[in-house]
Amino acid sequence: MQSENNTQSARVEKPLLSLQGITKAFPGTLANDNVGFDIGHGEIHALLGENGAGKSTLVKIIYGVLKADAGEVIWDGQAMTVAGPAAARQRGIGMVFQHFSLFEAMTVQENIGLAVTDEKDRKILRQSIIDVSHGYGLPLDPDRHVHTMSVGERQRIEIVRCLLANPKLLILDEPTSVLTPQEVARLFETLNKLSSEGCAILYISHKLHEVQELCEHATILRGGKVVGECNPKVETPRSMAELMIGDKLTPPERNKPDLSGAPTRLEVSNLSLPSDNPFGVDLDKVSFAVKGGEILGVAGIAGSGQVELMAALAGETVIADNDDCVRIDGNAVAAHGPGKRRHLGAVFVPEERNGHGAVPAMTLADNAFLTGFRRMNLIKNGLIQTEPTEAFANDIIQSFDVRTTGPAAEAGSLSGGNLQKFIVGREVRQEPGVMAINQPTWGVDAGAAAAIHQQLIDLSGRGAAVLVISQDLDEIFAVCDHICVMAEGHLSDVRPIGDVSVEEIGILMGGLHDQAASPATSQAEA
Amino acid sequence: MIRLEPRQQHSQAMIYLSPIIAIILTLISGLVIFSLFGKNPVTALYTFFVMPLTTVYSLTELLVKATPLILIGVGLSIGFRANVWNIGAEGQLTLGAIFGGGLAIWFHDSESIFLLPAMIIFGAVGGMLYGAIPAFLRTRYGVNEILTSLMLTYVATLLLSFLVTGPWRDPGGYNFPESRTFSEAGMMPIILEESRLHFGSILALFAVIGGWVLMGKSLIGFQLKVVGLAPSAAKHVGFIENKLIWFSLLVGGGLAGIAGVSEVAGPIGQLLPSVSPGYGFTAIIVAFLGRLHPVGVVFAGLVMALTYIGGETAQIEIGTPAAVTGLFQGILLFFLLASDVLTSYRVRFGKPQAARGGAS
Numbered sequence: 001m002q003s004e005n006n007t008q009s010a011r012v013e014k015p016l017l018s019l020q021g022i023t024k025a026f027p028g029t030l031a032n033d034n035v036g037f038d039i040g041h042g043e044i045h046a047l048l049g050e051n052g053a054g055k056s057t058l059v060k061i062i063y064g065v066l067k068a069d070a071g072e073v074i075w076d077g078q079a080m081t082v083a084g085p086a087a088a089r090q091r092g093i094g095m096v097f098q099h100f101s102l103f104e105a106m107t108v109q110e111n112i113g114l115a116v117t118d119e120k121d122r123k124i125l126r127q128s129i130i131d132v133s134h135g136y137g138l139p140l141d142p143d144r145h146v147h148t149m150s151v152g153e154r155q156r157i158e159i160v161r162c163l164l165a166n167p168k169l170l171i172l173d174e175p176t177s178v179l180t181p182q183e184v185a186r187l188f189e190t191l192n193k194l195s196s197e198g199c200a201i202l203y204i205s206h207k208l209h210e211v212q213e214l215c216e217h218a219t220i221l222r223g224g225k226v227v228g229e230c231n232p233k234v235e236t237p238r239s240m241a242e243l244m245i246g247d248k249l250t251p252p253e254r255n256k257p258d259l260s261g262a263p264t265r266l267e268v269s270n271l272s273l274p275s276d277n278p279f280g281v282d283l284d285k286v287s288f289a290v291k292g293g294e295i296l297g298v299a300g301i302a303g304s305g306q307v308e309l310m311a312a313l314a315g316e317t318v319i320a321d322n323d324d325c326v327r328i329d330g331n332a333v334a335a336h337g338p339g340k341r342r343h344l345g346a347v348f349v350p351e352e353r354n355g356h357g358a359v360p361a362m363t364l365a366d367n368a369f370l371t372g373f374r375r376m377n378l379i380k381n382g383l384i385q386t387e388p389t390e391a392f393a394n395d396i397i398q399s400f401d402v403r404t405t406g407p408a409a410e411a412g413s414l415s416g417g418n419l420q421k422f423i424v425g426r427e428v429r430q431e432p433g434v435m436a437i438n439q440p441t442w443g444v445d446a447g448a449a450a451a452i453h454q455q456l457i458d459l460s461g462r463g464a465a466v467l468v469i470s471q472d473l474d475e476i477f478a479v480c481d482h483i484c485v486m487a488e489g490h491l492s493d494v495r496p497i498g499d500v501s502v503e504e505i506g507i508l509m510g511g512l513h514d515q516a517a518s519p520a521t522s523q524a525e526a
Numbered sequence: 527m528i529r530l531e532p533r534q535q536h537s538q539a540m541i542y543l544s545p546i547i548a549i550i551l552t553l554i555s556g557l558v559i560f561s562l563f564g565k566n567p568v569t570a571l572y573t574f575f576v577m578p579l580t581t582v583y584s585l586t587e588l589l590v591k592a593t594p595l596i597l598i599g600v601g602l603s604i605g606f607r608a609n610v611w612n613i614g615a616e617g618q619l620t621l622g623a624i625f626g627g628g629l630a631i632w633f634h635d636s637e638s639i640f641l642l643p644a645m646i647i648f649g650a651v652g653g654m655l656y657g658a659i660p661a662f663l664r665t666r667y668g669v670n671e672i673l674t675s676l677m678l679t680y681v682a683t684l685l686l687s688f689l690v691t692g693p694w695r696d697p698g699g700y701n702f703p704e705s706r707t708f709s710e711a712g713m714m715p716i717i718l719e720e721s722r723l724h725f726g727s728i729l730a731l732f733a734v735i736g737g738w739v740l741m742g743k744s745l746i747g748f749q750l751k752v753v754g755l756a757p758s759a760a761k762h763v764g765f766i767e768n769k770l771i772w773f774s775l776l777v778g779g780g781l782a783g784i785a786g787v788s789e790v791a792g793p794i795g796q797l798l799p800s801v802s803p804g805y806g807f808t809a810i811i812v813a814f815l816g817r818l819h820p821v822g823v824v825f826a827g828l829v830m831a832l833t834y835i836g837g838e839t840a841q842i843e844i845g846t847p848a849a850v851t852g853l854f855q856g857i858l859l860f861f862l863l864a865s866d867v868l869t870s871y872r873v874r875f876g877k878p879q880a881a882r883g884g885a886s
Contacts, residue, residue, distance in 0.1 A: 027533070316761050338764030348762070355756040362755060370752065371763050373745070383743045 014077055016041045016200050017062070017169060022071035024057055031057040032068070033224040039169065042198045044191060046211040046232060049221035050244055050445040051416055055204050058221070059171055062202070063095045064088040076168075094162030095171040100154050102146050109142035112161050121164075133160045136190045150510075151178040151303050159190070170194065171202045176210055177471060178302045181506030188214050206244070208237035209474070222246055245446045254457050257481065262291040265465035266313075266346070266434045267327040271334070273312055273319060281305040283312065286491045288484060290465035292433070295456060296494065297480030298469040301509055305489040306469045307351065310438045313467070314348035315341045328434055342374055345433035349423055351442060351469075353416065357423045360412030364404065367411045368393035368426055375430040392429070400425030401451065417448030424452050428459050435459060436467040441475060453479050473502060485509055530871040540869040545815050545822075548861035549829065555857050565844055573843045574836035574850075584835060586721035590793055591831035592824075594619070594785035594802070596730040598809035599816060599823040600737040601781030605774030606818050607741065608750040609757075612775055614660065614675025615782040616806025617682035618653040622783025624686055625652025627790045627797040630712035631694055631705050641711040646729070646787050653783020654776045656682065661775035665768040671775070679806070687799045694797060705797035714792040726788030730827075733781055737820035746773065782806060803834065804852075811859045830855065 015038035024032040031054045039045045049055045060066040062073060064084045072079050075091060085095075102111050109126055116122050126142050133140040138156040146154060155178060162170055172191075176184045191201055191214065205211055211218060212232045220228040220243045228243045242248060266289065273283040283305055290296045300306055311317040312326065315338035319325060323335035328344045338348075350356045358367045369378055369389045378389050393407035402422045404414055411419060420441070427435060440456065441449035456479055460466045469486075470476050476483055477497060485492040485508035492508045553571065560570035578584045598615045605612050612618075626649030633641055659678060663669035691703040699706070714724035741747040749765040750773070757767060789801055812830050816822030837851030 027531075314762060315764060337766075338762065342764075350762055352758070356758040356762055359752055359756040359759050362751070366748070369748065370759065379745055382745065383739075384745065384748060 015039060015074075016043075016076060017202075018074040019058075019062070020072045020074065022058065022061060022068045022073070024054075024061060024066065024068050026057075030224050032061070034071070035221070035224070035226055036071075037219045037226060037229065039200050039202060041168070042195050042200055043217060044195050044201045044203060044215045046215035046218035047202060047204045047221065048206065048208075048211060048218050048240060048244055050206065051443045052445075053221040053244070054224040055221055056173070057224075059095070059173060059202070059204060062088070063093060063171060089165055089167075092166065092168035093171065094165060094167035094169070096155065096158045096162060096173065096175060098173045098175075098177070100158055102154055102157060104147035105145065107143050107145050108140050108149075108157055111146060111157060112142075112164065115161060116164075128164055129160060132163050136160075136163060136193060137186060138190060151301055152180065152183045152510075155179070155187075163194075167199060169200045169202060171204070173204045174206075175203075176205065176207060180301055180509040181473070181502050182510060183506075184210065207472075207474075208232075208240050211240070212237060220244055241446050247447060253454070254479065255461075257293045257460070259291050259294050259481070262293050262463075263329075264289045265292045265329050266290040266436070266467060267330075268313070269325055269327075271309075271312060271319070271322075271325045273308060273317065275308060281308055281489045283308050284489045286486075286489075288491060288494055290434070290467055292463045292465050293460055294482065295460045295466040295468060295480045297476035297483045297497075298467065298486050298491070299473055299476050299483060299505055299509060300469075300471065300486035302471055304486045304509075306438060306471075306486055308489070309486065309491075310348070310350055310436065310469060313346075313436045314338055314350070339374070342371065345375075347371065347427035347430055347432040347435050349427055349435075349437040349440065351438040353419050353423060354412065358411045358419060360410065362411060363393075363408050364397065364402075364411055364414075364422060365390045365393040365407040367422070368396060368407070372426055372430055375432075396422055396425040396429055399429065400455070415445075417444040420444050421448050421451060424455055428455050431462070432459075432464055434465045434467075436469070438469040439472075440468060440470065441472070449475075473505060477502075529874045530867070531874050533870060533872055537869060540865075541817060544865035544869055545817065545826070545862060547865045548815070548858055551861040551865075552854060552858045555861075556854065559850075559853070560846075563846065565846070570840065570844055570846070574840045574854075575832060577839050577843070578832060578835040583721060584839075586718055586723040588828060588831050588835055589727055590722050590724070591834045592827040593724075593726045593730045593792075594789055594805040595809050595812045595830055596823055596827035597726070597733050597785040597788065598778075598782045598806055599812035599827055600730075600733045600820050601778035602809055603813040603816065603818040603820065603823055604737060604741060604747075604750060605778045606754075606813055608754045608770050608774050610771050610774035610778075611672045612657065612660065612675050612778045613672055613810055614656075614677075614679045614806070615778060615809055616802060616804065617675070617679035618656045618779040618782035619786040619789070619802055619806045620679070620682035620686050621652040621656040621779075622649035622786030623652075623790045623797065623801045624682075624689065624786075625649050625783065626787030627705065627708070628689075628694070630708040630791065631797070633712070634706050634709055636709060637711045639711065641709075642714070642725075642791065645712060645791060646784060649783045649787030650780040651783070653779040653781070653786065655779070656783070657775035657779020658772075661772045664775075665771050671771075675775075683800070686797065686801065690797050690799055696796075703799050707796045708791060712791060713795060714788060722793050724788070724792040726785075726792050729784060729788060733784075734820045734824055737823075741820065746770075750774065782809075808855060811855060811862075815858070815862055829858075833858070 017039045020036045022032050022035040035058055047055050057066065061068045064087055109129060112129060113122065113125055116125060129140060129142045138160055140156055140160055155175065175187065179187060195201055203215055215232050218230050218232045219226055222244060232240065269287045271283055271286040275282050281304065286309060288296065312319065315336060318337060319334040323332040326334040328341055328346045331344055333341050354360045372392055373379055376392050378385050390407045396402065397404060400421045403418050414422065440452050456466055456468065468476065468480055480497055482494050483497055483500060484494045485505055487509055556571050557567040560567040578588060602612060602615060626645040629645045629648045656678065660671040660674040663674050664671045690705055694705045696704055696706045714726050716724055750770055752765055753760040753767055753770050760767060785805065786801065790797055794801060808830050812823055812826040816826035833851050833854045837848060840846045840850060841848055
């Protein structure tokens with residue numbers, strides 16, 4: 001084992017980081033099983049894998065947040081025991097997490113200053129921030145308050161915070177989920193520059209196009225084990241996806257529907273909704289319509305108002321003084337709660353599965369009842385009908401290939417992909433006329449994602465209006481007929497999928513923040 | 527360092543075993559405590575926990591004590607499922623006693639068969655009104671119901687005290703702080719000869735069946751459970767939390783109010799400055815010991831009733847202090863909570879990030 005790793009690492013003279021036989025167990029799962037690979041100086045290395053493949057655990061071990069049960073982390077030729085993230089940073093490892101740790105009410109400089117302990121560094125902090133951020137194409141104003149900044153700009157703070165420590169290895173966990181395509185391109189320039197200066201990058205992602213564009217080496221994890229190494233430049237996204245899931249991938253099939261003469265089933269007109277949270281997003285005159293048989297995609301980076309829109313559609317937020325602004329099959333419902341909307345044949349799937357779309361501590365039968373009791377007639381004489389409820393749950397489990405022990409299983413015992421299949425199946429099985437779904441395949445494995453996409457397409461084929469809100473442009477381009485973009489609570493015009501380029505969508509996704517910064521916007525709109 | 531680490535899987539069996547483990551541990555602690563008192567621990571435990579079960583009369587007394595505990599426990603367990611923490615059942619019981627007992631005092635020479643049903647309804651209304659105050663404050667102003675319901679308990683006790691020392695004092699009672707005794711028509715009928723077992727136990731039985739159907743089979747019971755487990759999911763499907771808070775406090779208050787009537791029209795027969803030895807608080811333990819399930823509440827109510835009876839028996843037989851009853855109730859709650867914690871968590875020793883040897 002040892003000698004194998006050594007011959008492998010001969011590829012690079014002396015690897016910057018070498019992982020050997022890393023094993024880490026959690027109660028019930030083996031998150032990392034004998035994982036080993038090398039990262040050379042200045043190498044951009046991708047770590048690929050589905051949710052639950054063990055990527056996060058591995059990265060936390062490198063960064064010192066977790067300690068491995070077995071195996072060695074060799075840094076610059078020396079075995080190291082990282083005592084914690086602070087020690088890791090001192091050795092030159094920087095990490096940008098998927099979820100930022102920034103104080104919204106403080107300025108950029110104050111946020112970065114929190115991590116600086118040396119008094120000398122503190123004095124030149126302001127100038128350092130300006131120098132580093134401009135030097136790497138990540139311009140930042142040290143005096144701006146974080147809550148006024150877009151998510152992409154916030155990510156810059158995190159990256160600059162790492163760069164100030166002159167890292168030799170920068171770890172990025174799913175960095176592009178909050179970025180527009182233009183911001184992604186800019187980030188990649190920065191990363192390439194860092195790489196050319198000798199800083200290695202460990203890039204964790206499941207977006208295969210990006211990995212292909214950026215990385216020269218990829219390690220693929222599945223079920224905690226390394227199942228392959230490849231050069232993404234010579235692979236196709238499909239071949240890498242199949243390595244990730246260990247199975248053949250069937251892309252969803254979609255015939256272009258004829259929408260002429262189809263009735264409008266979901267209509268939103270001039271929906272304005274101030275947020276009750278000071279850092280939330282206000283919806284501003286949102287208008288769109290979805291016809292029967294149509295799938296409309298709402299693109300946008302995270303936190304652009306998608307959650308607020310979904311709450312207003314599902315009836316979690318009720319707009320008492322403007323009943324007309326949401327119509328389901330012509331009926332005004334904005335002033336009514338979820339009950340009436342579901343009664344009219346609309347179903348909704350929120351982004352968060354645990355505790356929002358489903359109750360983890362309840363059985364699948366109870367969870368089937370949760371949204372299905374009205375349309376599936378599961379109440380008789382005021383009493384819950386146990387047998388029909390179980391039959392309904394069983395039907396969902398069978399028809400949608402949910403891997404579980406049965407209707408009596410707790411929802412919380414299912415994997416993310418299986419639970420999402422169950423939730424989508426629960427709504428689709430009610431044969432709705434309108435379906436709105438937020439992030440249909442977030443954190444879902446590729447196989448389950450393909451199945452969910454097919455369900456949405458089939459549902460629209462049966463005449464339902466489907467609204468897909470997603471931050472994943474590939475997903476929208478794969479399933480939708482029309483697309484619009486949400487940015488800072490505004491919704492763009494609806495365009496047919498074939499008529500827009502990813503670049504145009506990206507400009508719209510940037511919203512006002514980008515318009516100020518990039519002259520490209522005015523060109524595109526001219 | 528000692529840490530608690532969440533368990534991946536919760537043992538289903540442990541949920542039902544933990545009350546039994548708690549009872550066993552309480553008995554073991556009892557052995558130690560009685561030894562420290564200088565009593566023979568075996569005799570003492572026998573006197574406390576077994577002797578009350580050996581005669582028919584003491585068995586009926588057990589049911590008499592269990593009746594209010596079960597009535598209140600069923601109501602509380604409904605609210606606790608929805609995370610509505612009504613801990614003021616003692617006050618709602620007192621208001622029930624005042625409303626129902628007030629009616630009996632007003633019509634003290636009535637022989638109408640409608641007097642008792644009217645008293646029960648009045649008692650329920652009294653408890654509900656008293657539960658409505660925390661419900662209103664919580665749903666309207668977001669005031670924590672734990673504080674309001676608890677503090678209102680002391681207000682209720684003082685109100686009762688004021689009534690029996692003032693306006694409702696028995697005119698022929700030599701200035702003792704107590705009301706007239708209720709007429710025959712205002713008393714719970716005895717359902718077993720030669721005992722104090724009364725109609726209130728039948729009411730408790732109905733409450734258990736009603737609670738069981740409500741929580742197991744009805745939509746509102748389902749809504750209560752969803753709100754308790756996942757408030758966002760409840761909002762998503764349109765279950766209205768405020769409505770469920772009202773429901774919980776009204777049902778809990780109403781059943782506590784009925785328990786209050788059943789006490790003053792049952793074993794007591796008049797209004798006294800104190801009409802309950804803390805049944806409203808003990809019922810909180812009953813609800814949790816019974817796993818927030820109406821049928822479990824029956825068993826838990828009987829166990830807690832035994833601590834009351836056993837305490838009295840032990841006072842008479844071996845001269846232990848009256849506080850022993852409260853002591854045992856507290857120990858039982860402590861062990862119950864402890865075994866519940868250990869059902870959901872495991873104890874780990876050592877530093878959080880320390881590697882565990884011999885991983886699978």
